[in-house]
Amino acid sequence: MASGPRIVKKDSDGFVEISMGSAEKALEDKKSAAEIAPEEVGERFVRGELREVHKPKIVSARDMPHQDAVQAHREAASRDILPVTAGPQNPIIMTQDEREKASEMARRIYEEKETEKEKHPVHRFKKLLGLR
Amino acid sequence: MAQYDVYIDEAAVRKAERQFRDAAKSGNEAMGLLLGNVFRNKDAEFVYAKEYITAPNDSTSVSVRFTRQAFSELSGKIRGRGIIVAWAHSHPGYGCFMSSTDLATQHRYFPEKFHFALVMDPTRREGSAMLKRAFRLKDGGYEDVSFAVVRKRG
Numbered sequence: 001m002a003s004g005p006r007i008v009k010k011d012s013d014g015f016v017e018i019s020m021g022s023a024e025k026a027l028e029d030k031k032s033a034a035e036i037a038p039e040e041v042g043e044r045f046v047r048g049e050l051r052e053v054h055k056p057k058i059v060s061a062r063d064m065p066h067q068d069a070v071q072a073h074r075e076a077a078s079r080d081i082l083p084v085t086a087g088p089q090n091p092i093i094m095t096q097d098e099r100e101k102a103s104e105m106a107r108r109i110y111e112e113k114e115t116e117k118e119k120h121p122v123h124r125f126k127k128l129l130g131l132r
Numbered sequence: 133m134a135q136y137d138v139y140i141d142e143a144a145v146r147k148a149e150r151q152f153r154d155a156a157k158s159g160n161e162a163m164g165l166l167l168g169n170v171f172r173n174k175d176a177e178f179v180y181a182k183e184y185i186t187a188p189n190d191s192t193s194v195s196v197r198f199t200r201q202a203f204s205e206l207s208g209k210i211r212g213r214g215i216i217v218a219w220a221h222s223h224p225g226y227g228c229f230m231s232s233t234d235l236a237t238q239h240r241y242f243p244e245k246f247h248f249a250l251v252m253d254p255t256r257r258e259g260s261a262m263l264k265r266a267f268r269l270k271d272g273g274y275e276d277v278s279f280a281v282v283r284k285r286g
């Protein structure tokens with residue numbers, strides 16, 4: 001089984017660098033870092049209630065013509081989700097502008113929710129009592 | 133068995149959801165790491181992510197990274213608790229997909245075949261849950277992988 005991972009400080013952009021213990025050792029041995037051995041487990045290893053599940057409708061679209069693959073991926077993605085996952089050949093690249101617009105929208109949604117909450121009589125009552 | 137590529141403990145998912153929801157209130161992204169292990173049953177390999185850890189994020193609405201001070205805090209949290217199997221981050225308001233930056237991050241820090249990226253949009257729901265997707269590198273791009281959120285019995 002793999003040994004413990006380590007986080008080492010990263011460059012000036014401040015992002016973390018993560019070093020897998022076993023991967024590091026493997027590198028020393030000039031071996032592939034992918035040799036982390038999975039632990040063999042029994043049939044009933046994952047026990048419990050599955051609360052949420054997701055299975056991609058199309059696992060591999062490699063054999064399809066490119067246009068069909070993109071189309072299939074779009075159809076496979078949940079209909080109410082935009083932007084959809086376009087698939088490996090065509091990752092969606094949002095412009096800075098688009099992302100800012102989206103997060104602005106998110107902020108507004110939350111603001112509205114907060115305002116709604118504050119209007120609620122329970123909230124006003126709590127405020128009156130100095131509870132929040 | 134191993135009907136799903138990835139199993140994530142429910143408590144870990146809820147912890148990430150709380151953090152993402154809080155960050156989204158100010159329009160910000162947030163991120164953290166999932167710890168767990170890689171398992172095999174017969175020929176099927178799968179990942180079980182058991183724990184979500186995070187540290188103060190230095191985030192804006194369009195990017196997220198850990199602050200310098202968070203490094204030591206995180207490594208302290210990780211020691212002896214399995215391997216890092218994934219990173220998780222939020223896309224408040226813009227859906228679940230891997231951006232070009234996300235793909236670069238995945239290549240740079242999470243290149244192993246068991247590594248995945250969990251992306252959630254705290255403003256969107258699917259059924260009664262926060263919208264989420266798991267992705268892995270594939271053929272120079274990425275693919276959507278199957279996952280299940282598990283509530284442990286007993």
Ligand SMILES: [Zn+2]
Nearest residue numbers: 221223231234
């Ligand atoms: Zn992202």
